[in-house]
Amino acid sequence: MTPAVHIEGLVYAYPGGVTALNGVDLRIEHGERVAVIGRNGAGKTTMARQLNGIAKPTAGTVTVCGTDTAGATTARLAASVGYVFQNPSDQIFAKTVRADVEFGPRNLGRSAEETARLAEAAMAATDVLDFADHHPYHLSPAERKRVALASVLAMDTPVVVLDEPTTGQDHRSVRRIERIVADLHAAGTTVIAITHDMDFCAESFDRVVAMAQGRVIADGTPAEVFARPEELELARVEPPQISRLAAELGWADQVTTVDGFVEELSRRAGGEAGTPGT
Numbered sequence: 457m458t459p460a461v462h463i464e465g466l467v468y469a470y471p472g473g474v475t476a477l478n479g480v481d482l483r484i485e486h487g488e489r490v491a492v493i494g495r496n497g498a499g500k501t502t503m504a505r506q507l508n509g510i511a512k513p514t515a516g517t518v519t520v521c522g523t524d525t526a527g528a529t530t531a532r533l534a535a536s537v538g539y540v541f542q543n544p545s546d547q548i549f550a551k552t553v554r555a556d557v558e559f560g561p562r563n564l565g566r567s568a569e570e571t572a573r574l575a576e577a578a579m580a581a582t583d584v585l586d587f588a589d590h591h592p593y594h595l596s597p598a599e600r601k602r603v604a605l606a607s608v609l610a611m612d613t614p615v616v617v618l619d620e621p622t623t624g625q626d627h628r629s630v631r632r633i634e635r636i637v638a639d640l641h642a643a644g645t646t647v648i649a650i651t652h653d654m655d656f657c658a659e660s661f662d663r664v665v666a667m668a669q670g671r672v673i674a675d676g677t678p679a680e681v682f683a684r685p686e687e688l689e690l691a692r693v694e695p696p697q698i699s700r701l702a703a704e705l706g707w708a709d710q711v712t713t714v715d716g717f718v719e720e721l722s723r724r725a726g727g728e729a730g731t732p733g734t
């Protein structure tokens with residue numbers, strides 16, 4: 457089957473001269489949940505921007521849902537890839553939240569009825585329905601970020617790319633975003649998130665791709681990647697808090713999620729600690 461994303465030998469140099477990507481190879485299958493991590497300037501956003509054709513390879517190829525981005529218009533790629541910008545101000549443009557969220561599906565040729573249904577569902581999932589008729593300008597940065605997410609969810613694309621979705625969000629909103637990622641996954645959508653939030657990374661993603669200096673330096677499950685101190689050092693990231701707690705307790709097995717921690721605790725206490733989520 458054609459992969460959702462296939463990147464081969466990708467090099468990208470900005471017009472100013474910075475070579476931000478230095479030979480990236482990455483294959484992501486349909487339905488995968490992938491977190492892309494790494495220090496500032498590692499090339500994460502530059503790579504993600506290739507997926508919806510905002511930027512085109514200097515060398516190498518990027519194929520999304522079977523379409524080579526080199527010859528494809530951004531409008532064509534928009535049907536396959538929804539991209540939530542790191543900064544919502546780069547994305548939101550309409551006079552009301554509802555108009556912004558409805559723009560994408562309408563632009564993709566959905567009927568008025570379908571557009572309204574998709575927009576309503578996306579606004580409910582991101583908890584922005586209460587201010588659907590407000591001007592996005594009057595919302596807080598965290599709320600605007602959720603509007604940007606709603607606008608992409610409403611497009612119902614097979615691939616969704618989230619650039620730093622949890623930044624600036626409170627605990628409740630982060631949990632909501634975790635739920636959205638789980639729902640997208642259950643619906644078969646491929647989810648790719650760039651994140652500096654290692655707790656979110658470990659809780660919501662099955663695969664972690666670590667980048668440094670324009671290359672992929674580690675690729676595996678959260679447990680595999682967080683067990684590689686040299687690569688983590690190079691990527692300047694620390695394992696999730698729960699992993700560090702488990703390490704402090706001297707547990708040899710790699711724990712990356714709260715549920716995993718509770719399971720391990722329960723096993724060690726002979727089943728007395730209860731089951732996760734109860």
Ligand SMILES: Nc1ncnc2c1ncn2[C@@H]1O[C@H](COP(=O)(O)OP(=O)(O)OP(=O)(O)O)[C@@H](O)[C@H]1O
Nearest residue numbers: 470472474476494495496497498499500501502503
């Ligand atoms: N518009 C641009 N023009 C020139 N160079 C750029 C531009 N945007 C990014 N760069 C450079 O490209 C490299 C990769 O940047 P990029 O934003 O992709 O990294 P990142 O891993 O997403 O970082 P962050 O975590 O800070 O978002 C950096 O050296 C950065 O300075």
